Amino acid sequence: MSSSLAADPRTAGPGGAAGGATAAADPAGPRPGRATVRRRNLRTGLLFISPWIVGVLIFIVYPVAYSIGLSFTRYSGMEAPTWVGVQNYVTAAADPLVRTAVGNTLFYAVIAVPLGLLVALTLAIAMNQNVREVALYRTIFYAPSLIPAFAMSFIFIVFLNPQFGAFNQVINLFGGPNVNLLGDPTGVKIAIILMAQLGAGNAALIFLAGLRNIPRTIYEAARVDGAGPIRQFAAITFPLLTPVLLFNLITGVSGALQVFTEAYIVTNGTGDPDAGALFYMMYLYKNAFGFAELGYASALAVLLFLAGLALALLIYWLSRRFVNYDVEAG
Amino acid sequence: MSSMMRTDTRYDVPRKAADAENYNRRADGTVRPWYSTLTARIVMIALSILFLLPLYWMIASALKSDQELAEFPPTLIPRSWEFGNFVEAVTAMPFLTFFANSAIITVSVVVLSVLSNFVIAYGFACIDWPGRNTMFYVVIATLFLPFPVTLIPMFDMWARLGLVNTLFPLIIPAAFGSAFYVFLLRQFLLQIPRAMLDAARVDGASEWRILWTIAFPTSLPALTTVAIFAAVASWNDFMGPLIYLQDESVQTLSIGLQTFRSVNAQDVSFNQLMAASFLVILPLLILFFVFQRYFIRGITIGGFK
Numbered sequence: 001m002s003s004s005l006a007a008d009p010r011t012a013g014p015g016g017a018a019g020g021a022t023a024a025a026d027p028a029g030p031r032p033g034r035a036t037v038r039r040r041n042l043r044t045g046l047l048f049i050s051p052w053i054v055g056v057l058i059f060i061v062y063p064v065a066y067s068i069g070l071s072f073t074r075y076s077g078m079e080a081p082t083w084v085g086v087q088n089y090v091t092a093a094a095d096p097l098v099r100t101a102v103g104n105t106l107f108y109a110v111i112a113v114p115l116g117l118l119v120a121l122t123l124a125i126a127m128n129q130n131v132r133e134v135a136l137y138r139t140i141f142y143a144p145s146l147i148p149a150f151a152m153s154f155i156f157i158v159f160l161n162p163q164f165g166a167f168n169q170v171i172n173l174f175g176g177p178n179v180n181l182l183g184d185p186t187g188v189k190i191a192i193i194l195m196a197q198l199g200a201g202n203a204a205l206i207f208l209a210g211l212r213n214i215p216r217t218i219y220e221a222a223r224v225d226g227a228g229p230i231r232q233f234a235a236i237t238f239p240l241l242t243p244v245l246l247f248n249l250i251t252g253v254s255g256a257l258q259v260f261t262e263a264y265i266v267t268n269g270t271g272d273p274d275a276g277a278l279f280y281m282m283y284l285y286k287n288a289f290g291f292a293e294l295g296y297a298s299a300l301a302v303l304l305f306l307a308g309l310a311l312a313l314l315i316y317w318l319s320r321r322f323v324n325y326d327v328e329a330g
Numbered sequence: 331m332s333s334m335m336r337t338d339t340r341y342d343v344p345r346k347a348a349d350a351e352n353y354n355r356r357a358d359g360t361v362r363p364w365y366s367t368l369t370a371r372i373v374m375i376a377l378s379i380l381f382l383l384p385l386y387w388m389i390a391s392a393l394k395s396d397q398e399l400a401e402f403p404p405t406l407i408p409r410s411w412e413f414g415n416f417v418e419a420v421t422a423m424p425f426l427t428f429f430a431n432s433a434i435i436t437v438s439v440v441v442l443s444v445l446s447n448f449v450i451a452y453g454f455a456c457i458d459w460p461g462r463n464t465m466f467y468v469v470i471a472t473l474f475l476p477f478p479v480t481l482i483p484m485f486d487m488w489a490r491l492g493l494v495n496t497l498f499p500l501i502i503p504a505a506f507g508s509a510f511y512v513f514l515l516r517q518f519l520l521q522i523p524r525a526m527l528d529a530a531r532v533d534g535a536s537e538w539r540i541l542w543t544i545a546f547p548t549s550l551p552a553l554t555t556v557a558i559f560a561a562v563a564s565w566n567d568f569m570g571p572l573i574y575l576q577d578e579s580v581q582t583l584s585i586g587l588q589t590f591r592s593v594n595a596q597d598v599s600f601n602q603l604m605a606a607s608f609l610v611i612l613p614l615l616i617l618f619f620v621f622q623r624y625f626i627r628g629i630t631i632g633g634f635k
Contacts, residue, residue: 041459044537048453051446055506060472063480126377129370139622140378146614148566150584151607155384158391158600169403198384209630250474258476261568268592281478288482298482305479312474
């Protein structure tokens with residue numbers, strides 16, 4: 001059975017399997033029966049997915065439209081919104097804190113996303129090794145993904161404490177001076193990036209699914225042809241993993257644009273020192289729920305939405321060059 | 331160890347069962363030399379230590395006294411074993427209230443997610459209707475929508491309904507499906523032989539009946555995966571409770587611990603915070619260890635493409 005996203009399930013049986021059953025029962029005139037079955041299937045199908053359709057309308061279509069509308073207003077959440085045209089967007093373009101937030105978020109994304117893919121792929125390969133205790137490793141590598149961001153942040157606050165944290169002990173061991181990562185605008189970003197790597201388990205599981213879908217016969221053929229492990233990885237594993245890589249890349253970028261919780265907790269909601277952990281989502285949250293500037297925050301949300309969309313399309317467009325759909329792995 | 335490797339033949343592919351027996355045997359039947367897995371093992375043990383470190387650090391800090399926590403260099407193994415920190419953590423804040431709120435939200439979200447996403451995925455995977463592939467692309471597209479763009483209108487909506495400061499804004503959306511879970515379950519459902527479904531249809535079974543009697547029991551590993559994902563996401567959610575739950579009586583563990591820490595910022599004891607954090611993740615750790623073999627299989631069998 002094909003597991004391809006693009007696979008057309010209707011090809012599984014011409015006209016649908018139920019249509020086929022009707023045709024067998026009425027060989028003289030299958031077409032009207034098939035049309036009836038199709039109509040009935042359409043009704044049943046739509047009925048089954050109706051929770052999703054209702055959900056999309058209430059939780060996606062309505063709020064996105066409403067958000068776009070609000071972005072052209074001044075709105076504190078109390079009185080009715082007043083129309084201000086594109087003023088919020090003009091303000092955003094000139095807002096130095098928007099620039100800081102965008103800079104911080106890009107810094108995070110550029111380092112955390114590729115590093116995250118590398119860590120997740122390494123874990124996935126480790127999770128896929130043929131050793132007796134592999135289930136134990138899988139459990140261990142996934143376990144930190146269960147630790148919520150807020151608890152992980154508390155751990156890092158203790159771990160990185162400049163007075164008594166273990167981090168400094170390690171640095172001292174190698175002759176380095178005491179550092180206060182969380183007290184430095186760049187350091188705090190690096191700390192949050194490192195923290196995120198411990199949650200690579202989810203992306204690793206998706207890579208693992210991809211690894212297990214690669215037919216073993218390809219590796220056997222390659223080994224017969226004399227290909228070593230590195231050659232096998234470069235010529236088989238990596239190309240066949242590119243669709244999964246694309247999935248993890250897009251979700252990784254999308255997640256990086258929305259980084260919030262760790263920064264909120266590590267900085268106790270301030271984003272300091274020197275706005276070094278003021279990520280875009282933090283600034284959006286502050287405007288919406290701190291300063292009651294819901295109109296301005298909506299404009300920031302719309303800009304984030306457009307940036308995310310543009311990045312996803314760019315990645316998708318680039319992916320046509322490197323993503324390999326030639327071999328049906330599965 | 332052996333119990334972890336035991337496989338459930340009902341859901342397993344033969345290849346994996348073979349792995350368990352012949353982990354050191356190549357596909358062509360030759361036995362791998364002992365040193366070929368040794369390097370892999372060394373790397374994996376090193377990675378394991380790295381990934382267990384935060385958990386260990388959390389437990390070790392939770393067991394230290396205030397003085398020992400402030401010592402430099404820090405002790406690797408707690409000298410004092412202050413189990414009292416756990417008692418203090420639970421009594422210093424309304425821990426049980428937070429716990430109950432988290433539990434109500436998480437259990438409701440898990441039940442609703444499993445049911446709604448399964449019915450939706452069945453509609454996409456097992457019923458042939460015109461336009462379903464186009465519709466499925468729309469599902470995938472919503473996967474890439476950044477949620478912040480819906481944040482403010484959703485808050486506005488729940489505020490108008492008078493439901494801010496109740497648990498409903500964090501529970502109700504789960505009844506309407508989510509793109510990632512629909513995707514995961516659909517992949518799994520596509521593996522059920524169509525002939526089996528058609529045979530049931532010929533026998534006159536309704537789609538609803540087929541869903542419950544054939545599709546549901548077959549999909550238990552995938553449903554376990556969805557349940558664990560939903561439980562972790564809901565139990566650990568920070569931003570949702572931060573926005574919707576202002577009163578202490580409705581706060582969850584995630585937001586409650588942060589409130590506790592910021593209110594007592596001057597003299598917060600991190601050993602108590604670590605003890606409380608450990609109690610927070612304990613239910614998830616137990617859940618995961620019990621169900622982990624179904625969980626990982628639920629993802630890897632469905633496959634991603």
